[in-house]
Amino acid sequence: MSRYAPTKLTIRFVENLPHAERHPTTGRVLSYSVRDTLVPGLMVVVNANSKSFAVQRDLYSEERDTQGRRVKLGTRRVRLGDVRDFLSIEAVRAKAQEVINQLRAGIDPNAQGVAQAQSAPAPAPTFTLGDAIDAYVEVCQRKGRRPSTISGYQKLTQRYLRDWVGRPLREVGDDPLGVDRLHRDITRDHGPVAANQTMRLVRAVYRSAARKMRNLPPCPTDAVDFNEERRRTLVVTDxxxxxxxxxxxxxxxxxxxxxxxxxxxxxxxxxxxxxxxxxxxxxxxxxxxxxxxxxxxxxxxxxxxxxxxxxxxxxxxxxxxxxxxxxxxxxxxxxxxxxxxxxxxxxxxxxxxxxxxxxxxxxxxxxxxxxxxxxxxxxxxxxxxxxxxxxxxxxxxxxxxxxxxxxxxxxxxxxxxxxxxxxxxxxxx
Missing domain, CATH: 1.10.443 (hpI Integrase; Chain A)
Structure with missing residues (x-):
C-alpha cells in the first residue's frame, strides 16, 4: 500500500520522493508506489536505491466468452525504465500510452520482452561495484596490504554498501547525487568518520577500475562534500x-x-x-x-x-x-x-x-x-x-x-x- 495518494506526477516530485526504508526487524525493503492521476495505470515505484516508472493494467485476450466479452488474462505490470532515463514527464506518459495500447490490443509486453531476450545473444556480464571492490581488494593483497586493512574494506562494504554492490559500475558513476545521498545517510545513521571512510573506499575502487575502463563517467565521489574530521588533540601532559x-x-x-x-x-x-x-x-x-x-x-x-x-x-x-x-x-x-x-x-x-x-x-x-x-x-x-x-x-x-x-x-x-x-x-x- 502506498504512503502517497495518487497525484499528478512531475519529474521534480519523483526526484524528491524519499527512498524506501527497510523493515527494522526483517531488513526487507519496504518499497512503495505513487500513481499518476492523468494516465490511469502509470506509477512510480520507489525502492531502497532506485526509482522506476511502470504501467499496471489489465490484459485481455482477443477471444470472447459466451456473453461476447473479451477474456481477462490477468493484470500486468510493465516496467518503463529508471526515472533517470527520462528527461520529461511527457516522455514518460508517451511511453506509458504505447504500453497501454499494446495491452488493449491483447499484447503482453512482458512476454514479448522475454521472447526477444531469449532470441537475442547473451549480453556481456555487467561489471558491478561489487566486482570492482573484489578487483581492488585483490590488487591490495598483491601489494602486501595488511590483513586488517583488507578486513576493514570488507566490513565497510558489508555494512554500508550492501545495497550498492550489485549496481553496474557505470550506473554508479552516473549517479553522483545518489552517492552523495548515501554519504549523507551514513553520516546521519553511523557518524561522519564511517561515511568518509566508505566514500574513500568507493573513490579508490572507482579510480582503480577507471584505469582499465577508460570510458567510465567521472568519479562520483567528486560530488561528495566530505565531513570534517577533527584531528586528535588529546595528549598526555601530566x-x-x-x-x-x-x-x-x-x-x-x-x-x-x-x-x-x-x-x-x-x-x-x-x-x-x-x-x-x-x-x-x-x-x-x-x-x-x-x-x-x-x-x-x-x-x-x-x-x-x-x-x-x-x-x-x-x-x-x-x-x-x-x-x-x-x-x-x-x-x-x-x-x-x-x-x-x-x-x-x-x-x-x-x-x-x-x-x-x-x-x-x-x-x-x-x-x-x-x-x-x-x-x-x-x-x-x-x-x-x-x-x-x-x-x-x-x-x-x-x-x-x-x-x-x-x-x-x-x-x-x-x-x-x-x-x-x-x-x-x-x-x-
Missing amino acids: WAKFFDTVDGLRNPVTRSFYYFLALTGCRKGAAEAARVEHVNWEKGFIHIPDPKGGPKRAFDLPLGNRLLALLRAQVEDNRAVFGPNYPWLFPSHFSSKGHLTQAAVRGQGLVNPHAIRHSWASCATAAGLNPYEIKLILNHVIVDGATGTYLHSSAMGDALRRAAQRVEDYIFARAGRNVVSLEAARRAG
Missing part, C-alpha cells in the same frame, strides 16, 4: 599522573605494555605482536617485522635504558608464568593469538594508545629531536625528494638509540621520577 595510573593497573603485562607505548611511540598493533626474539638486548633495539604498510616497511625501533630494564623483567615474569620459550613480549591467557589484542584500557583515566603515540611525538620535539629522527622512529614515510629515500632507520643505529634515550629522559623528567616503577626497579636491580 606524565606523573599517567605513570601513577599505569602502575595502578591490575595486569602486570598491561602495565609493561603501556610503558612500552609511552617510551617508544609505537603503534598499538605492532606493540601487541612484539616478540622476545626480535629484541636486541645488546644494542637496544626491537625489530618490528610487520608494521603498518606491511613487511616492506619493517624497521628497528630504538629502546631507552629504563624500558630495556623493564622488558628484561617482563620476560623473566613471562617465563615463570607462560613457560621458558613463550615467544610473545606481552602474552595473554585470554587471547586466541597468545598475545594482547585488546589492550586499550577504558574508564581508568588513560588516553587511547594512538593518543600516546601523539604524546611521544610531542615530547620528542620538545626534547630537541629533528624531524627526520622523529619520523624514522615513528616509521613515517619521509616525503623529501631523494633525501627521504636515502634515510634508513636500521642504518642509523646508535644515533637513533641516543635520540630515543633523550625522549625517555625528557618524559621521566616531566614525570618527576627516574625509574619505570618501584616494582620494575626491584626486579631489574
Whole structure:
C-alpha cells in the first residue's frame, strides 16, 4: 500500500520522493508506489536505491466468452525504465500510452520482452561495484596490504554498501547525487568518520577500475562534500599522573605494555605482536617485522635504558608464568593469538594508545629531536625528494638509540621520577 495518494506526477516530485526504508526487524525493503492521476495505470515505484516508472493494467485476450466479452488474462505490470532515463514527464506518459495500447490490443509486453531476450545473444556480464571492490581488494593483497586493512574494506562494504554492490559500475558513476545521498545517510545513521571512510573506499575502487575502463563517467565521489574530521588533540601532559595510573593497573603485562607505548611511540598493533626474539638486548633495539604498510616497511625501533630494564623483567615474569620459550613480549591467557589484542584500557583515566603515540611525538620535539629522527622512529614515510629515500632507520643505529634515550629522559623528567616503577626497579636491580 502506498504512503502517497495518487497525484499528478512531475519529474521534480519523483526526484524528491524519499527512498524506501527497510523493515527494522526483517531488513526487507519496504518499497512503495505513487500513481499518476492523468494516465490511469502509470506509477512510480520507489525502492531502497532506485526509482522506476511502470504501467499496471489489465490484459485481455482477443477471444470472447459466451456473453461476447473479451477474456481477462490477468493484470500486468510493465516496467518503463529508471526515472533517470527520462528527461520529461511527457516522455514518460508517451511511453506509458504505447504500453497501454499494446495491452488493449491483447499484447503482453512482458512476454514479448522475454521472447526477444531469449532470441537475442547473451549480453556481456555487467561489471558491478561489487566486482570492482573484489578487483581492488585483490590488487591490495598483491601489494602486501595488511590483513586488517583488507578486513576493514570488507566490513565497510558489508555494512554500508550492501545495497550498492550489485549496481553496474557505470550506473554508479552516473549517479553522483545518489552517492552523495548515501554519504549523507551514513553520516546521519553511523557518524561522519564511517561515511568518509566508505566514500574513500568507493573513490579508490572507482579510480582503480577507471584505469582499465577508460570510458567510465567521472568519479562520483567528486560530488561528495566530505565531513570534517577533527584531528586528535588529546595528549598526555601530566606524565606523573599517567605513570601513577599505569602502575595502578591490575595486569602486570598491561602495565609493561603501556610503558612500552609511552617510551617508544609505537603503534598499538605492532606493540601487541612484539616478540622476545626480535629484541636486541645488546644494542637496544626491537625489530618490528610487520608494521603498518606491511613487511616492506619493517624497521628497528630504538629502546631507552629504563624500558630495556623493564622488558628484561617482563620476560623473566613471562617465563615463570607462560613457560621458558613463550615467544610473545606481552602474552595473554585470554587471547586466541597468545598475545594482547585488546589492550586499550577504558574508564581508568588513560588516553587511547594512538593518543600516546601523539604524546611521544610531542615530547620528542620538545626534547630537541629533528624531524627526520622523529619520523624514522615513528616509521613515517619521509616525503623529501631523494633525501627521504636515502634515510634508513636500521642504518642509523646508535644515533637513533641516543635520540630515543633523550625522549625517555625528557618524559621521566616531566614525570618527576627516574625509574619505570618501584616494582620494575626491584626486579631489574
